[in-house]
Amino acid sequence: MSREKSLDKLGADATQARAWSGRFGEPMSERMRRFNASIDFDRRLADADIAASLAHARMLAATGVLSDGDRAAIERGLEQIKGEIERGEFVWSRELEDVHFNIESRLTALVGDAGKRLHTARSRNDQVATDLRLWLRDVIDAMTESLRALRAALIDLAEKHADTIMPGYTHLQVAQPVTLGHHLLAYEAMLARDAERLVDCRHRVNRLPLGSAALAGTGFPIDRQRVATELGFEALCSNSLDAVSDRDFAIEFAAAAALIMIHLSRFAEELVLWANPRFGFVIIADRFCTGSSIMPQKRNPDVAELVRGKSARIVGHVTGLMVLMKAQPLAYNKDNQEDKEPLFDTADTLSDCLAIMTELVATGLEPVPDRMRAAASEGFATATDFADYLVRKGAPFRDAHEAVARAVRYAETAGCDLSELPLDQLRQFSPLVAQDLYAALTLEGSVANRDHPGGTAPARVRAAAAAARAALSISVNK
Ligand code: ARG
Numbered sequence: 001m002s003r004e005k006s007l008d009k010l011g012a013d014a015t016q017a018r019a020w021s022g023r024f025g026e027p028m029s030e031r032m033r034r035f036n037a038s039i040d041f042d043r044r045l046a047d048a049d050i051a052a053s054l055a056h057a058r059m060l061a062a063t064g065v066l067s068d069g070d071r072a073a074i075e076r077g078l079e080q081i082k083g084e085i086e087r088g089e090f091v092w093s094r095e096l097e098d099v100h101f102n103i104e105s106r107l108t109a110l111v112g113d114a115g116k117r118l119h120t121a122r123s124r125n126d127q128v129a130t131d132l133r134l135w136l137r138d139v140i141d142a143m144t145e146s147l148r149a150l151r152a153a154l155i156d157l158a159e160k161h162a163d164t165i166m167p168g169y170t171h172l173q174v175a176q177p178v179t180l181g182h183h184l185l186a187y188e189a190m191l192a193r194d195a196e197r198l199v200d201c202r203h204r205v206n207r208l209p210l211g212s213a214a215l216a217g218t219g220f221p222i223d224r225q226r227v228a229t230e231l232g233f234e235a236l237c238s239n240s241l242d243a244v245s246d247r248d249f250a251i252e253f254a255a256a257a258a259l260i261m262i263h264l265s266r267f268a269e270e271l272v273l274w275a276n277p278r279f280g281f282v283i284i285a286d287r288f289c290t291g292s293s294i295m296p297q298k299r300n301p302d303v304a305e306l307v308r309g310k311s312a313r314i315v316g317h318v319t320g321l322m323v324l325m326k327a328q329p330l331a332y333n334k335d336n337q338e339d340k341e342p343l344f345d346t347a348d349t350l351s352d353c354l355a356i357m358t359e360l361v362a363t364g365l366e367p368v369p370d371r372m373r374a375a376a377s378e379g380f381a382t383a384t385d386f387a388d389y390l391v392r393k394g395a396p397f398r399d400a401h402e403a404v405a406r407a408v409r410y411a412e413t414a415g416c417d418l419s420e421l422p423l424d425q426l427r428q429f430s431p432l433v434a435q436d437l438y439a440a441l442t443l444e445g446s447v448a449n450r451d452h453p454g455g456t457a458p459a460r461v462r463a464a465a466a467a468a469r470a471a472l473s474i475s476v477n478k
Contacts, residue, residue: 038337039092042099044344046085048134049099050078052127055230056210057118063221065120073114077107098337099131100124121222123214125244125332130210132339134231136253139347140202146354147195147260148472151188153362155468158184162461165443166281166372167381174379177443180367181465182456188468190263197256205249208233212240215331245331247321247339254318254343257350258311264353265311268304271365275301280371285364288356303360307353314349317342373443380408380418382441385449389440393432403429 028036054075061071081103084090096102101124108115161180168178208231211217211224217240224236237243274281284301292298320342328335383404390400407429411418418426419441426433439445451457454464 033095033097036097037094038098038340039094039096039102041340041344042128042337043092043102044340045099045128045131045135046090046103047082048131049103049127050082051134051231052130052210052227053103053118054078055227056122058230059223059226060120060220062226063223065220065222066114066117070114070117073111074107074118077111077115078103080110081106098124098128100127121213121218121220122210123212123244125214126209126212126240128336129212129237129244130208130231132247132343133205133207133209133233133249136205136250136343136347137202137232140198140205140253143257143260143347143350143354144195144198146351146358147191147198150354150358150361151191151195151468151472153358154184154188154191155465155472157361157365157367158182158188159462159465161367161369162458162465164367164369164372165376165447167376167379168456174375174381176384177376177381177446178456179447179458179461180369180372181458181461185461185464185468187263187267190266191260192468192471194256194260194263197259198253201249201252201256203234204252206233207235207237207249209237209243212237212243215241215244241331245328245333245336247325247336250339250343251318251321251325254314254321254346257346258314258318260350261307261311261314261353264357265308267357268307271304272301272308275304279375280368281375282368283366284360285366288360288364303356303364307357310349310353314346317346376443377417380411382443382446383408383418385440385446386418386437388449389437390430390432395430395432400430 057066057071057074057078060066061068066074081090084106090102090106092102093105096105104115104118107118158181161184164180165177166180166183167174168176168183208224208228210227211222228234228236271282271284273279275284284303286299288301288303289299290302292300321339324335324338386407387397387400387404390403391397395403407418407421407426410425410429411421414421419438423433423435423437426437440449447456447458449457451460453460
């Protein structure tokens with residue numbers, strides 16, 4: 001009860017105490033108040049807001065703008081607010097619009113005039129840009145770790161299946177045999193590039209806007225480098241107008257996130273196919289599947305479908321953020337308040353998808369090598385090996401290709417595989433054919449032959465897995 005009361009009281013006081021209230025002849029309309037408020041979502045920036053305010057206050061004291069007593073009072077007040085937020089006791093007020101006003105107002109209630117001095121040489125414009133960068137930097141670090149876990153799970157599974165033969169596809173038609181390990185490492189390679197993109201993007205996120213104030217900088221003697229050092233920023237934003245207005249760092253992160261989601265979605269799509277009994281390449285554990293409310297026989301791969309579906313949200317968020325930015329004149333515009341929800345949802349969705357995919361790959365996928373092998377044995381997957389065999393015996397590749405194409409057509413009519421045709425029949429297509437062709441037509445021979453960096457030979461897959469694992473432990477300590 002008393003909490004509720006204090007909310008009303010705080011709200012009313014704060015509304016009267018609004019920084020700009022003296023300028024206006026009437027209070028804000030109730031509808032406008034709700035329309036304008038961002039507190040329901042930007043309270044997520046509270047930790048970052050407090051950290052940035054602490055650094056700002058310490059800097060102002062160091063340069064003599066704030067007294068040491070005020071600095072100490074601000075530190076004490078902000079520490080208390082931090083505790084209140086952590087314990088869930090902090091009363092957020094929509095009347096106070098956003099996270100910045102909420103915290104500043106509580107600070108002033110706690111420590112009086114020192115709280116009102118905190119905003120010297122600062123604007124909410126450089127404040128929100130700083131908060132968002134601090135928040136995003138943590139998100140990037142967490143996502144890099146999550147990616148690492150998924151990559152490790154993929155590498156483990158790939159290593160186990162370095163010898164497991166499956167059909168490789170182009171156009172979703174059987175093309176050539178590959179190993180399951182090789183196929184899984186293809187996704188690891190995509191995610192490794194995604195991790196690089198995050199690390200790269202982090203450098204541009206990790207620059208300090210604070211000190212830009214509203215747009216033009218400030219006349220107070222400030223020490224931006226000191227603030228940057230305390231907050232762990234690697235550089236200062238070099239132009240105040242740019243610093244308060246551009247959100248390219250957020251767009252860049254969202255784009256990197258979208259690429260991760262596209263990679264996850266491709267993998268998810270394959271799992272949907274592979275879990276289908278027509279393929280039967282993999283069994284997804286029951287705990288990742290759902291049934292149907294009407295069809296008793298159903299067992300649906302919802303985990304993969306949801307990951308595939310959620311990629312659409314993130315692709316949408318990148319587009320949304322770009323459109324949000326595209327026609328904004330310099331410098332800050334309130335449009336930018338709209339950057340938060342898509343960005344927050346991007347982080348949350350990505351985090352959920354990486355976590356569930358990691359659990360799935362590490363514990364919930366059971367490959368079925370027999371089914372994969374059977375599928376690789378159909379569809380003339382070793383026809384290229386036949387052609388390569390003829391080339392090794394001296395035929396020009398184009399002639400070899402034509403000869404094998406005719407042999408495939410013949411085998412298809414006969415309803416058998418190339419390796420099931422007797423030698424005399426195979427010789428009809430080329431006099432170069434001899435008994436040793438049969439060895440070239442085996443699935444094992446085909447994959448073992450592709451023995452070069454990037455190839456599917458089991459030995460290469462094992463080496464690639466080892467290299468990927470080594471790269472993983474290097475990239476942790478970037
Ligand atoms: N809630 C605002 C945002 O997210 C904070 C900055 C407001 N600045 C202003 N000049 N109205 O962008």
